[in-house]
Amino acid sequence: xxxxxxxxxxxxxxxxxxxxxGEENExxxxxxxxxxxxxxxxxxxxxxxxxVRAAVVPRSEAKTIIPATEESAGxxxxxxxxxPLCDKLQYIAGDFLEFGGEVTVGFTDDPHEPHNAYVKQLSxxxxxxxxxxxxxxxxxxxxxxxxxxxxxxxxxxxxxxxxRLLMNQWSENDNIxxxxxxxxxxxxxxxxxxxxxxxxxxxxxxxxxGDPQSSIWTDPTIWESWVNYYGSVxxxxxxxxxxxxxxxxxxxxxxxxxxxxDGAKIISSNDWSGFTFRGRFTDTKKHNTYQTxxxxxxxxxxxxxxxxxxxxxxxYRSGDQAIVAWATSGMSIPNPLDDPLSILGEKNLKNDDCGxxxxxxxLAIKLKKKIAGYKSDLGDASGVVxxxxxxxxxxxxxxxxxxxxTGSEFLSRLEKWHDTCAWIHDYGYxxxxxxxxxxxxxxAPKDIAEAAYGSKVDNKLKKTTxxxxxxxxxxxQQIPRDIVDSAIRRASNRAGMEEWEWNKTLxxxxxxxxxxxxxxxxxxxxxxxxxTRDYLYGRLLALADSLEQWALNEAKEDRQTNAARLMQRxxxxxxxxWKIIELSLAPYKARLKAKSQKxxxxxxxxxxxxxxxxxxxxxxxxxxxxxxxxxxxxxxxRPKEVETTNESEPEMVTKIDE
Amino acid sequence: MEKANKVELKIQGKYALFTxxxxxxxxxxxxxxxxxxxxLKGVLSSVYWTPTIVWIIDCVRVMKRIRTQTRSAKPVxxxxxxxxxxxxxLAHVEYQVQAHFEWNMNRKDMAGDRNENKHYFVAKRxxxxxxxxxxxLGARECQGYVEPCRFGExxxxxxxxxxxxxxxxxxGFDYPDEFGKDELHARFWRPKMxxxxxxxxxxxxxxxxxxxxxxxxxxxxxxGLQEEGLFDELDTKTV
Numbered sequence: 046x047x048x049x050x051x052x053x054x055x056x057x058x059x060x061x062x063x064x065x066x067g068e069e070n071e072x073x074x075x076x077x078x079x080x081x082x083x084x085x086x087x088x089x090x091x092x093x094x095x096x097v098r099a100a101v102v103p104r105s106e107a108k109t110i111i112p113a114t115e116e117s118a119g120x121x122x123x124x125x126x127x128x129p130l131c132d133k134l135q136y137i138a139g140d141f142l143e144f145g146g147e148v149t150v151g152f153t154d155d156p157h158e159p160h161n162a163y164v165k166q167l168s169x170x171x172x173x174x175x176x177x178x179x180x181x182x183x184x185x186x187x188x189x190x191x192x193x194x195x196x197x198x199x200x201x202x203x204x205x206x207x208x209r210l211l212m213n214q215w216s217e218n219d220n221i222x223x224x225x226x227x228x229x230x231x232x233x234x235x236x237x238x239x240x241x242x243x244x245x246x247x248x249x250x251x252x253x254x255g256d257p258q259s260s261i262w263t264d265p266t267i268w269e270s271w272v273n274y275y276g277s278v279x280x281x282x283x284x285x286x287x288x289x290x291x292x293x294x295x296x297x298x299x300x301x302x303x304x305x306x307d308g309a310k311i312i313s314s315n316d317w318s319g320f321t322f323r324g325r326f327t328d329t330k331k332h333n334t335y336q337t338x339x340x341x342x343x344x345x346x347x348x349x350x351x352x353x354x355x356x357x358x359x360x361y362r363s364g365d366q367a368i369v370a371w372a373t374s375g376m377s378i379p380n381p382l383d384d385p386l387s388i389l390g391e392k393n394l395k396n397d398d399c400g401x402x403x404x405x406x407x408l409a410i411k412l413k414k415k416i417a418g419y420k421s422d423l424g425d426a427s428g429v430v431x432x433x434x435x436x437x438x439x440x441x442x443x444x445x446x447x448x449x450x451t452g453s454e455f456l457s458r459l460e461k462w463h464d465t466c467a468w469i470h471d472y473g474y475x476x477x478x479x480x481x482x483x484x485x486x487x488x489a490p491k492d493i494a495e496a497a498y499g500s501k502v503d504n505k506l507k508k509t510t511x512x513x514x515x516x517x518x519x520x521x522q523q524i525p526r527d528i529v530d531s532a533i534r535r536a537s538n539r540a541g542m543e544e545w546e547w548n549k550t551l552x553x554x555x556x557x558x559x560x561x562x563x564x565x566x567x568x569x570x571x572x573x574x575x576x577t578r579d580y581l582y583g584r585l586l587a588l589a590d591s592l593e594q595w596a597l598n599e600a601k602e603d604r605q606t607n608a609a610r611l612m613q614r615x616x617x618x619x620x621x622x623w624k625i626i627e628l629s630l631a632p633y634k635a636r637l638k639a640k641s642q643k644x645x646x647x648x649x650x651x652x653x654x655x656x657x658x659x660x661x662x663x664x665x666x667x668x669x670x671x672x673x674x675x676x677x678x679x680x681x682x683r684p685k686e687v688e689t690t691n692e693s694e695p696e697m698v699t700k701i702d703e
Numbered sequence: 704m705e706k707a708n709k710v711e712l713k714i715q716g717k718y719a720l721f722t723x724x725x726x727x728x729x730x731x732x733x734x735x736x737x738x739x740x741x742x743l744k745g746v747l748s749s750v751y752w753t754p755t756i757v758w759i760i761d762c763v764r765v766m767k768r769i770r771t772q773t774r775s776a777k778p779v780x781x782x783x784x785x786x787x788x789x790x791x792x793l794a795h796v797e798y799q800v801q802a803h804f805e806w807n808m809n810r811k812d813m814a815g816d817r818n819e820n821k822h823y824f825v826a827k828r829x830x831x832x833x834x835x836x837x838x839x840l841g842a843r844e845c846q847g848y849v850e851p852c853r854f855g856e857x858x859x860x861x862x863x864x865x866x867x868x869x870x871x872x873x874x875g876f877d878y879p880d881e882f883g884k885d886e887l888h889a890r891f892w893r894p895k896m897x898x899x900x901x902x903x904x905x906x907x908x909x910x911x912x913x914x915x916x917x918x919x920x921x922x923x924x925x926x927g928l929q930e931e932g933l934f935d936e937l938d939t940k941t942v
Contacts, residue, residue, distance in 0.1 A: 047870035049725065284913040286725060289871045289891055313729035318782040321730040325876075325887065327916055336915045338724040435789055437775060443731035443789035445773045516770065 048447050049287050049340070051373055051430050052348035059351070059375040064110060064263065072305075072357040075110060076268040077346035078275045080118045080301070083107040084131065084248040085227045086201055087260075088192070092178065092253050094185025099199045101223045102248070109248045109262045112271040114166075115297040115342075119310075123151030127163045129170060129271065130180065131248045131262070136163040139190025144202075145210035146193070146243040164188065175274035177267050179251040192247070202242050211242050276343070283334075285341035287348075292341030296333075299349040302442060303356055303367045303434065309442045311349075311434070312340065352432075363491065366445075366508045368515065370431040372452060376423050381431065381459055381518050382511070385412045385486030386473045409467070409485040416460050423452035431455075431519050433512060445512055448519050455519075462518045463487045465563050468556035469680065472549040485569070487560075488553045490514040496553035497531040500546065517560075529554075529561045533669040537616035539609050555676050558669035567670075571677040578660040579667045582619045583674025584651050586612065589626050591682050592644045596633035616671065620664045644682075708803045708823050709761070711854040712830045714746055715797040716847035718772070719840035720790065724873055730778060733791040734841065736769045737896065738798060740903050741875035742841045747802050750834040750849055751826045754922065755813040756804040757881050762902045766797040768860040796840065801854045809883045810922065827851075861899025869894045874909050879920035887918040 062074045072081060084107055089097040109131060116126040127136040135141055135148050136159045142148075148156045167184050170176065186192075193211070196202040201224060203212045228244055250259040258264050279293035298312040314337070317330045326336040352369075356362065360369035361382040372378050379388045389411055423429075433446030450458070466487035473482030488496070494510035495502055502510075516522040536554035539547050559567045572580070590608035597606065607629045608615070615622040627648075634641050655661040719734065721742050726733040740760055747758040772794040780786045804826065806817050829835055830851050838847040861867075870893060877888035890909035894901050 047723075047872075050870040284891075284911070286891075287871060289893075289911045310729065311731075312725055318780075319730070319778075319786065320781040321778070322728045325915070325918075334916070337728050340725065435773075437731075437787035437789045441729050441731050441788070443773070443791065444726060444733045445789060445791055446771065447733075447791075512773065520768070520770070522770070 047287065048430070048432055048444060049344065049348045051428070051449065052351045053287065053344050055355070055371065055373045055375065056347040056351040058373060059354075062354075062375070064265070064268070066108060070357065072353050073108075073110065074354040075350045076265075076272065077343060077350065078112060078114070078272050079110050079268060080113040080128075080299075081305075082109055082111055082128075082131070082246055084109040084262075085224065085245040086196065086247045087250060088196070088247055089250040089252055089259070090182055090186045092182050092251060094182045094189070096186065096191070096195045097252060099196055099201050101201055101227065104227060107227075109246075110268075111248070111262060112268070112275075114275065115295065119297050119300055123149065125149060127159060127166065129166050130183065130267075131246070132163060133246050134193065134243050135159050137187055137247055138192035139164075139187065140193045141243070143209065144193045144197070144204070145208075170271070170274050173274050173277065175270050175277065177270040179253070179261055179264070179267060180270065182251050183249050183261075202245070279342055281335075283339045285344060286338045287340055287344045290341070292343070294335055294339045295342040295345040298340070298345050299353075302349060302353050303360075303362060303365070309365075309436050309438075309440055311352075311442045311444065312345065313441050314338075356434075361491075361511075363508065363511070364504055365436040366434070366511065368431070368433040368446065368511070370429060370455070372423060372427050372429050374423075374427045376427060376452075378419060378423065378429060378452070378455065379416065379459060381455075381462075381515070382490050384470075384473075384489040384492065385409070385463060385484055386482060387489070388412060389415060408482075412463060412486060413460070416456055416463075420453060420456050423456065425451055425453045427452040429455040431515070433515060435508065435512070446515055450519070458519060458521055461521060466524070466556050466560035467569065468552050468559060468676075469569060470549070470552045470556075472545070472552070488556055490518075492549070493528065493532070493553055493557060496535065496550045496557075497528045499535065524557055524560050526561065529557045529669065532557055533672060536672055537613050539612040540605070551672060551676060554669065555672050558673065562670075567673055569677070571681040575674075576654050576656050577670060578655065578663075579670035580674035581651050581654055582615075582623070582667055583671035583676075584678040585623060585648060586615055586626070586671070587675045587678035587682070588644050588648050588651065589630055591679065592630060592637070592641055592648075593633050595641070595644075596636045599636065616667050618664045619667050619671075620662055704805060704819065706819060706823070708805075708819060709801060710747075710803065710823075710826050710830060711799065711801050711852055712750070712849050713766075713797065713799055713852035714743075714838070714840070714847055714849050716838075716840045716845055717795060718845040719793040719796045719847070720842040720845050721793070722841065730786065730788050731790070732788070732842075734771065734793050735869075735872060736771075736793070737765060737869065737872075737894065737901060738763060738796075738841070739873050739875065740906070741873070743798075743800055743802070744875060746800070746834075746838055746840070746847065746849065749836040749838050751822075751829040752835075753813075753816070753822070754810050754880075755807060755816040756822055757807045758802055758804050759905065760903050761801045761803065762854075762900055763801075764799040764854065764859060764900045765861055765896065766799060766857065766859040766899070767795055770794045792845065793840075799852055799854050799857075807881055809880060809920070812922075859899045861896065863898055865898070867896040869896070871911070874904075875906060876915075877906065877912070879918050880922060885917055885919050887915040889913045889915050 059074055063076050064073055066073045075081060084102050086099060087102050088099045091097055111131040112129045114126065114129060117128045120126045135146060139160055141160065142156055148159055152158045164187060167187065171181050171184050193202060197204055204210060205212045224242055224245060228242065249261050251261060252259045261267050276293065281294045282291050283294045285292040298310050300310050301307050302309065302311065322337050328334060328336045355369050355371045356367050359371065359380060360367050361380060368382060370378060370381050385408055389408065429450050429452050431446065431448045432444065434442050435445045436442050463486050467485050469483065469485055470488065471481055471483055473484045475482050490511045491507065493514060494507045497510065498506055510528060513525055517524045532550065532554040536551045542550065586608055590606050593606040593608060597604065607626050611622050611626060634645065719738065720732060721735040721739050722732045723735050743760045743763060744758050747760070770793065771791050773789050773791050776788045776790045777785045778788055804822060830849060834849050838849055839845050840847040871891050872894055874890040874892045877890060879885050879887065882888065889912065890906060891911040892904055892909050
């Protein structure tokens with residue numbers, strides 16, 4: 046039951062995934078002591094440290110796994126620490142200053158410092174017993190101090206005409222040079238134009254005859270060499286609060302957890318002035334003996350790397366909030382914050398046999414099968430962890446949710462959620478056919494938040510709502526009543542929304558009302574025997590609405606029905622409003638003549654079902670149940686087209702009621 | 704000690720925060736899912752404590768399902784102003800605790816006060832009264848309430864749930880006044896919750912411990928009940 050321990054285990058179980066880049070925006074599972082950066086220039090040298098050629102790296106291939114020290118992985122500020130192998134020109138080029146390059150502000154007193162620090166660090170690595178021949182070649186080449194000159198010769202970097210200074214702007218009319226397209230440019234805080242080319246990030250390839258692995262950023266032997274070397278440099282040992290063993294302590298913990306420029310950390314320990322944790326602890330910044338707590342270097346690197354990978358691969362993210370569920374074995378599991386359509390995935394939808402006529406039950410069955418599939422893959426023994434992260438400030442991440450479950454427990458909770466919170470929804474979207482998909486299932490928490498608080502819901506409120514819904518899914522907790530009430534109130538206010546939004550809100554409100562009143566066992570189909578007041582009133586409203594809409598369609602009139610306009614009032618004062626609605630139906634009945642017979646009969650039938658006259662006459666506010674009655678009645682009035690699919694059960698159709 | 708001197712009590716509260724040390728240093732406090740030994744010892748000490756005794760927690764029974772709730776906090780930053788944080792609390796907790804006391808052998812001056820019956824019945828009475836001091840569950844803002852109970856009675860949410868294992872967790876501190884050495888140690892263990900019950904190991908049985916720093920015990924100067932004038936004062940008052 047320790048998040049960091051579980052992440053550590055996950056990393057160990059997923060060793061085979063290290064360094065593999067999946068989809069474009071995905072962060073690969075990084076080897077420890079490594080980080081990821083976008084490179085713009087690739088320099089190719091040979092094993093004796095001679096320049097061979099260089100090329101600009103296209104944006105799509107820019108992602109580069111580079112070795113990093115703890116300081117450089119978290120670098121920022123005026124004197125950023127250098128990466129050990131690949132870095133920007135100011136660090137690796139000895140002739141950077143000759144060509145008019147400008148170093149970072151903190152280095153201006155000693156502009157040679159960045160390069161010297163880089164060479165020093167690289168030499169230390171090469172002097173150790175963990176050295177690597179390719180790294181040695183890079184050191185040899187860098188020591189020559191001809192990086193910028195070589196790149197200029199190769200036509201990668203560009204000089205200003207008739208000077209030996211790097212060009213830092215181009216006029217609009219010129220063809221934009223390739224390197225400028227890749228680099229962000231700007232004016233520095235003194236109003237000077239920044240030499241953009243000089244910001245280029247360099248990575249290396251070392252060509253060895255007979256060795257196909259020339260790019261050093263994908264070479265596992267170099268990763269290993271750096272990991273072993275860096276591990277050997279660490280000196281402070283202490284009790285690791287995760288493993289309980291004496292380990293080399295981490296002095297800093299990784300950032301970039303949720304997205305690439307995320308500066309926040311889960312474990313941050315740089316607070317020596319706020320007295321956040323002191324009292325019985327007397328550590329100072331100078332004499333940090335890890336009194337409060339310490340984590341092994343390897344443990345923190347591995348677990349943060351795993352978390353970063355999991356969030357980018359299968360997490361839900363909205364601003365600073367990230368929620369991720371994963372199996373510690375590395376098996377894939379469905380995302381608990383998805384609706385059935387997203388769990389089934391786009392591919393499944395594309396391959397589906399019935400393009401526009403998506404059948405709701407069909408999808409529900411598919412979801413069941415998919416979850417059953419996960420169940421057989423995952424087995425019972427495998428643990429599943431659900432973790433939520435959020436920040437109040439940019440610097441720190443808080444763990445807002447953490448649960449451990451067994452695989453089968455997780456899947457059965459998920460299945461139960463999709464079972465008990467299910468309703469028929471119309472808002473699914475198929476990007477392939479550009480049509481709407483009808484599906485049965487639980488709405489996604491972010492959709493519930495929008496249904497309850499509107500599509501322009503305040504970001505913070507949305508985050509909290511999603512967070513509050515999470516235990517309903519994972520722990521099987523009762524759904525918060527206030528969210529349901531709010532959604533019902535909004536669904537009753539039909540006039541305030543556009544048609545599609547109202548329909549979405551309505552079906553979500555029905556779903557969560559049904560979940561809240563699980564014991565009642567509401568059916569998704571029209572229950573002709575239910576005699577509760579609110580349900581019957583809902584049915585009446587749907588019947589009136591449908592009758593009037595039909596009459597309007599006949600006359601090609603395009604306006605809202607009385608029932609639609611008065612829905613809010615109807616919800617608050619059903620009896621008195623119903624009088625208005627029913628009386629105003631007369632002209633439409635006349636217009637439709639005999640065609641309205643069926644609906645008129647139904648209206649009378651529903652009237653007759655009120656058990657006590659008091660129920661009917663009372664003007665008491667209606668509960669959310671009336672939405673269910675409304676939705677079910679509307680559903681049953683839909684024209685049923687018999688479809689020719691293999692399945693024998695009756696299918697429902699996506700046409701909007703006429 | 705001639706008797707077991709066991710007491711049993713029910714502890715409940717709306718919130719609890721048994722901070723995981725990893726999240727403590729950054730300020731975004733996040734609670735462990737189960738109470739630590741030290742936190743429960745603190746509760747017992749709030750109920751009744753005197754330098755003569757040391758509370759030993761035997762076991763705890765988690766009665767309600769473990770739920771967490773986050774709250775936004777605005778902690779004071781002592782270097783000025785405020786910062787913002789999100790704290791993760793346990794919500795609606797209820798525990799049954801079994802504990803007993805032993806003599807604190809490092810307080811030789813209190814040897815004359817080692818009267819089992821006296822302390823046992825005072826402790827019992829204090830549990831009935833809800834404790835001598837405020838009870839809080841892990842952090843000051845989490846007010847708790849105690850009352851007597853029969854350990855194991857009543858239905859808990861984790862009855863027959865099976866085993867839940869926890870990874871390395873903080874157990875408690877060895878303070879010099881009880882530990883007898885001029886050092887502060889932190890202890891760790893790997894708890895197991897079986898059917899909702901956690902049996903704590905005794906502090907000296909924890910194998911994983913860390914020296915935090917040197918620390919001196921600094922008890923108030925006293926010769927216990929033999930203090931000069933103590934009885935005289937009592938005598939004059941009763942007269």
